[in-house]
Amino acid sequence: MSQELITSFKAAHQTILISLQEVQSFSRSYTHVKPKIRDLHAQVLVHFERQGKGFYQQLSHFYSEDREASKMLEFLVHDFKEIKIKYLIFYDRHSGEMADVNARSFPKDFMEFVDALIARIKIEQEYLFPLLNKFSQQH
Numbered sequence: 001m002s003q004e005l006i007t008s009f010k011a012a013h014q015t016i017l018i019s020l021q022e023v024q025s026f027s028r029s030y031t032h033v034k035p036k037i038r039d040l041h042a043q044v045l046v047h048f049e050r051q052g053k054g055f056y057q058q059l060s061h062f063y064s065e066d067r068e069a070s071k072m073l074e075f076l077v078h079d080f081k082e083i084k085i086k087y088l089i090f091y092d093r094h095s096g097e098m099a100d101v102n103a104r105s106f107p108k109d110f111m112e113f114v115d116a117l118i119a120r121i122k123i124e125q126e127y128l129f130p131l132l133n134k135f136s137q138q139h
Contacts, residue, residue, distance in 0.1 A: 003136050005050075006129055012047040013121045019043050020114055027110060030103040034095065041091050044117070048087070051080055062135050072127055083120045086113060 019040040026033040056077050063069035090113040093102045102109070 003133075006132050006136070008050065009047075009124060009129070009132075012043070012050070013125070015043050016040070016047060016117065016121065020117065023110065024114070027107055030106055033106070037091070037095050041095060044087055048080075048084060056080075059131060059135060062138070063131065069131060072131065076123070076128055079120065079123060083116055086116045 019036070023033055023036045023040055026036050056073060060070065060073050063073060090109055093109060094106055
């Protein structure tokens with residue numbers, strides 16, 4: 001892991017935020033928004049894959065002697081699991097052909113998902129980035 005990882009996180013955050021805005025701009029037309037949801041799905045999935053098990057294991061190993069950092073990593077892992085669940089529920093409800101039955105709940109579901117995803121991005125920027133900075137300086 002290096003400074004390049006932080007750069008890729010920042011780029012992913014920006015791409016996801018742009019996709020969220022695009023979905024929001026089409027949110028009045030459920031038929032037109034579904035392709036945008038699929039694009040968002042792909043971007044979020046790629047970003048989540050960066051944070052796979054090995055990612056947090058490497059950080060946990062590096063910070064094993066730093067109690068405060070270890071606790072922060074535990075929080076980040078727990079929060080990551082929660083956002084993945086919210087993401088899967090949202091995507092399952094609003095991505096497939098059967099999802100038309102959920103058209104009425106889309107605006108509310110989308111706003112809840114947006115709030116959760118933006119909160120996760122802020123958490124990564126505020127708490128994960130400093131850990132990654134220190135890690136990259138040592139490697």
